[in-house]
Amino acid sequence: MKINKWSLTLAACLGSTVFASTVDAALYVEYYRDNLFLGLAYHRVGCLTDWNTIQSNQDYDGFTNKRYCFSGSNAASVPSGSWYDWNFATGSAQLDACGLQANNEYGTPNYASSSNTCNYNIFFDCNSDCWIREFSNCQGKRVGTISPCW
């Protein structure tokens, strides 16, 4: 009976720890926007985080070479960027798949700084705004953008 009680205690401790780990292990895609000249124009980028820190060096954006997501950095903001939205994520594989989809859609292989397929339309529908819109749509929650896109 004594063993059972200790087993119960140990199981409860382990269970609580596992619960805490489960809560803490949630992953997120967090979105940041780099304001241009204090107007309402932005470059937008997503990073994989666990809410405390950024989890990979992969910037989820297109049409720029500027770096934003640095693994291990505080997830509250990125260099030059302010936080503005989030969604749950299942992991880097999910974000990579959506990044690939957006890269294919807008001709930005390997998150290139310019498109090799779309460059034709009138206003802003082949740009980083549309890229992040496609990416976030694929990922599960479309973020706000100012471009109508296609």
Add this chain to the structure above:
Amino acid sequence: MSTRGYLLLALVLGAGAVLVWLGLRSPESSPPASVAPSAPSARQELNRPPEPNAPVRPSTPPVPGRDEPPPIDEPSPPPNGVALRLAAYQQAVERQDPRPGEQAFRAMVSAFMEYNHRFAVAQAEAEGIGLDEVEELTYFGLMAQESQRWGEVEQLLDGPVDPETRAQAATLLDELNTEFKQSMRDLVKEGVSVEDRWALIRSVQEDYRQRYFDLTGMDEDQLDDLLAGDASRDYAPGSTPPPEDIEPRQDGPVPIEPRQGEPVPEPESPR
């Protein structure tokens, strides 16, 4: 100790474990930014002024199954923006405006600002500047982004823009953006006149244009064409005049070769 007592003890210990775990994983204990060699230092991040008027990040991690991301509350495009832009382009062409592309682009931005008035007001209040300044700076930010659509730039230049030039242009935009925001915020803090703020706005725009032209080989006319968009595609301006410097072809189109096994059509008799 009874079974109930052990259960209680287990729960208390379990809760303690949760608290210790969460405490160890708090944001304050995040690894330093130096984990990534090229990451900006924590001090740099602290020194960077936060963007006013930005959405507020939840202070604790959202919990799956309990929390949901908020609905979109961001500036969005006006529904009639393309038509407005097209009308503005046509009107500018009719009145022989030297920069119809810029006029069309500005009309689209004006429609965007009007449609997103609430955000524009919030931005103006947050930065301590006027609504007209926010509109001009939005135009400038979008124009600068547009000016770096290299596919179209290459078409206008009729030649490639090498990766080094593209990178330099991106760096130019980034540096001017950072410098401008700091300078404008300093001016606002000093309480200078509106005219002085507009002088800074005009100065940074002129600086960008000149350095962009020097870097890329583009000129004012080509930039205006870029802002006008590609007239051969959807939404192309219907009033675009035919080119004046190209003579019509005199010999007519090349006849189409019949497919193999297909009877050769009789030539049409003149009407």
